[in-house]
Structures are given as structure tokens and as C-alpha cells.
Ligand SMILES: Nc1ncnc2c1ncn2[C@@H]1O[C@H](COP(=O)(O)OP(=O)(O)OP(=O)(O)O)[C@@H](O)[C@H]1O
């Protein structure tokens with residue numbers, strides 16, 4: 001069990017007249033080696049939750065276990081660097097963190113901070129840039145000259161190059177075009193499947209969550225209101241209504257087909273599979 | 285960064301928050317004058333009690349006021365040491381090594397320190413209870429007479445309100461960029477000089493590029509809505525004095541009169 005929140009609460013502006021409890025006694029286990037989505041309306045505490053994972057925020061109450069690290073409210077942390085190397089966090093609008101003169105130097109910045117030699121860091125940076133599909137001809141230009149989508153991918157490469165065991169993404173596709181968004185999601189799916197990285201994605205995009213994430217956590221007003229398999233959540237009309245969420249298109253499509261008398265297996269969850277299954281049932 | 289209290293607006297609702305910003309500004313000037321005039325501890329006691337009442341009515345905890353003193357502690361210690369070394373009147377209270385500390389040194393310093401603390405508290409009370417935009421409206425109103433000598437009050441007020449408006453945004457961006465760089469292994473607190481410089485660069489460069497981007501966006505947005513510098517503008521939000529505002533100013537005038545009279549009679 002790599003990640004375990006135990007009765008964790010977080011209060012912004014503690015001791016001020018406008019203190020705000022953003023997380024309220026969260027108990028949550030996130031499994032290793034899968035893709036977990038964190039969803040919920042704006043202000044429900046998603047970003048606050050994930051910023052605990054690499055100790056950018058420390059719990060006001062309760063505790064948190066991540067890999068072999070134990071973070072307890074009120075205790076000073078000694079292992080920040082190794083923890084932050086093992087848990088890579090990619091922020092919302094991460095393109096604003098670029099600052100080095102060249103793309104490759106910027107990506108190598110993280111690995112060097114975590115103690116790699118310049119040579120090794122550059123090697124890892126080049127590999128990470130290749131993974132995010134940044135062309136070699138761009139390695140030595142200034143990151144500020146890139147397009148928004150390219151900048152985002154360079155920022156993501158900056159985390160991948162640190163070789164974390166857990167990758168956390170806060171709205172990685174916000175503001176990207178559909179094709180760019182798709183490429184980024186594919187990248188994380190392949191990191192998960194091929195290098196068995198644990199991936200946690202904060203997202204507003206239910207279609208993406210349905211198509212790619214194994215488990216889903218729903219937050220509401222700082223509390224976990226659902227945690228379980230993504231399919232079960234999106235098949236449950238009552239829950240969707242309760243959380244005020246839209247049914248993914250593919251689920252509506254599937255349900256309508258079943259209503260019309262088609263027989264679909266339980267795994268028919270993508271257009272491709274559904275198409276294959278109903279092809280034999282259509283009368284010519 | 286988040287612990288910066290001095291000058292911070294506390295967005296809650298209270299009697300003090302609802303007062304007209306102009307009344308509060310005038311009150312601030314009157315009260316600071318009232319703190320500067322007197323030579324007697326009695327006046328400080330009265331002003332202190334008034335302040336405590338005002339804080340109560342502003343729903344601001346004493347904790348916040350105490351925090352606003354923190355940046356001044358070094359200065360106060362410095363003041364104490366200088367006075368102990370230089371003031372040589374009154375009785376000798378005690379000796380520290382070769383230095384004899386006189387009673388006047390101690391009492392004068394304490395007097396100055398209390399005066400400073402009262403001033404800071406009064407200013408904190410104003411900024412904590414007045415929304416920055418209202419504050420600039422108030423400042424603009426007070427500067428109005430200067431328009432006779434072609435002082436650009438409106439432009440200055442606009443600049444100040446934009447600057448004030450962007451302070452929280454810039455602080456937010458700073459925290460966000462710091463978090464992003466911390467996630468890449470930057471340590472902003474410890475490290476050798478070279479590491480420190482690289483850490484600061486990793487913050488400053490993105491911050492500048494964000495700030496410029498925001499500035500361009502704002503300029504475009506203002507132009508798109510037809511903002512012309514110097515053009516005559518009407519107001520959506522019109523300030524209006526109410527009875528309590530006059531009462532508030534009257535009380536502050538009373539405090540100032542009391543402290544002026546105290547110089548003659550106490
Ligand atoms: N720095 C801060 N200071 C004070 N309150 C904050 C701060 N950051 C967040 N909050 C508050 O905490 C709550 C949770 O915020 P959080 O950013 O975690 O929400 P979120 O689920 O990530 O929302 P979004 O989908 O808009 O990103 C919100 O009510 C927000 O107003």
C-alpha cells in the first residue's frame with residue numbers, strides 16, 4: 001500500500017479569522033501500480049489533497065504514509081528531498097515553471113537537484129523529452145519560445161526525468177487542444193503500463209477518467225464521498241446524480257444499445273469493442 | 285510569505301469593515317497625531333482602550349496585531365541599546381558590565397516603543413478592515429484638492445489600486461512557482477550560495493514572465509473596455525457618509541483634543 005491518508009485534515013490560514021478547512025478527516029488508500037483519478041467540483045480540495053503527497057503541504061491533523069515515508073501532523077520533516085524525488089508532482093499550468101536558457105537544461109534541472117551529475121542528468125533529460133515527443137531540434141532553444149502545449153510537455157518531461165515512482169498530475173490537460181491532451185494521456189498510460197509507475201490524475205474530464213483510470217476518488221467539500229473502480233461509479237446512475245456528474249458518452253451509448261435489445265458483454269467499454277460486438281447482431 | 289500580516293486585508297464583515305473608507309482614513313490621521321502629541325502615559329492608556337474596543341468591533345483577534353509587531357522587534361531592540369548607551373539622565377537603575385543604565389533611558393525608550401506599537405496597531409486596523417479598492421477610493425478623495433495644481437489624482441489612484449489588486453495575485457503565483465520548483469528538488473531554505481542563487485533564479489525568472497504576461501493581459505482588457513487615461517469617468521461604487529461615519533470622526537477628533545489638552549493639564 002504505497003499511499004495511505006489517515007484522518008488527515010488540512011486548514012488554510014489556521015488561527016486567522018478566515019481559516020478554512022479544505023480537507024476534513026480524509027481516510028484514503030491509493031493502490032500501487034494503477035491509475036487513480038481524483039475528481040470533484042472546483043474547490044472540493046483536490047489540489048490540496050495532492051499537494052500533501054510530496055509534503056508541499058503538511059497535514060494540520062492526522063497523518064499520511066507515502067511509500068516508506070510517514071508524514072505526521074506537527075512533526076518536522078527530514079526526508080523532503082528523497083520523498084520529492086520519489087513522488088513527482090506536475091502542477092496545473094506547469095508551463096510557468098520553465099526558466100533555464102534551453103529546453104534540455106530545464107529538464108535536467110530536477111535530476112541535478114536530486115544529485116545526478118550533469119552528464120547523467122542531460123542523458124535522462126534527453127530520454128524524457130523523447131518520451132513526451134519533443135523533437136531533438138528543440139532541445140537547445142529557449143523554453144519561452146515554445147508553444148503552450150510544447151511548454152506543458154517540457155514541464156512534464158522535467159518531472160519524468162527525475163524518475164519518480166509515483167507521478168501526480170494536477171489537471172495536466174487543462175487548456176490543451178484535444179490532440180495534445182490525448183497525447184499526454186497516452187504518455188501516462190504507457191508510463192503506467194510499461195514502467196509500472198503509480199499515476200494519480202486530478203481531472204475535470206469525465207470522459208478521460210472513464211476511458212483511462214482504473215480507480216476514481218470523488219471529493220466533495222473536503223471529504224471523500226466515493227472511492228472505488230471507475231466503471232462502478234459511472235455505471236451507477238444514482239451516484240452520478242448524487243455527485244451531479246454527467247454520464248460519459250460511451251456509457252450512454254452502451255446503455256441505449258442494451259435498451260434497444262443488443263447484447264453487450266461486461267468489457268464492452270470502448271467504441272471499438274462495442275462496434276465489434278454489435279456488428280454480428282445487426283440484421284442486413 | 286503567507287504570514288505577512290502588516291497591510292493585509294481581512295475579508296470579513298464587521299462594524300469597522302462597514303465604515304466609510306474616508307472616515308477611516310481621516311480617523312487614522314487623527315489618531316496617529318493623537319499618539320504623537322502626548323507626553324503622558326495616561327493618554328496612551330486611553331488610546332489603548334479605544335483601540336481595544338475598535339479591534340473588538342472589527343472582529344480581529346489580538347493574535348494578528350501581535351504578529352504585525354514582529355518585523356519591528358529588531359528595531360526596538362536596537363533603539364533600546366542605543367538609548368541605554370547614550371541617555372544619562374535620571375537615576376541609575378542597574379549596570380550591565382561597564383554600562384550604567386539610567387531610568388530615563390528605560391522610560392523614554394518604553395514610551396517611544398509603546399507609541400510605535402500603537403501606530404502600527406492603528407494602521408493595521410485600517411488596512412485589515414478596508415478593502416484595498418475602497419482604500420484607494422478614499423485616498424483619491426483625500427487627494428482631490430491637489431487637482432487644483434494639476435496633480436493627476438485619478439491616475440495615481442488607478443495605479444495604486446492596480447498595484448494593490450495584484451499583490452495577492454503575485455503572492456499566489458510566487459507560492460505556485462515555488463511549489464513547482466520544490467517538486468523538482470529545489471530547497472529554498474538551506475543550501476550553499478551557488479544552490480541558493482540557482483533556487484532564486486528558478487523563482488524570479490518565471491515570476492517575471494508571468495508578471496509581464498498579466499500586465500499585457502490587463503492592459504488589453506482595460507483597452508477593450510474603453511479605458512482612456514485622463515478621461516472623465518463616472519463611478520459605479522459611490523461612497524456615502526452615514527451618521528456613524530461622522531460619529532467615528534468625531535470620536536477621533538475627541539481623542540486628538542484630549543491628547544493635545546493633556547500636554548497642558550497633565
Ligand atoms: N492558499 C490558499 N489559501 C486559502 N484558501 C485556499 C488556498 N488554496 C485553496 N484554498 C481553499 O481551499 C479549498 C480547496 O481548494 P483546492 O485548490 O484544493 O480545490 P480544487 O478541488 O483543486 O479546485 P479546482 O478544481 O478549482 O482546482 C477551496 O475552498 C479554496 O478556496
Ligand SMILES: [Mg+2]
Pocket residue numbers: 046047048092170
Ligand atoms: Mg485545483
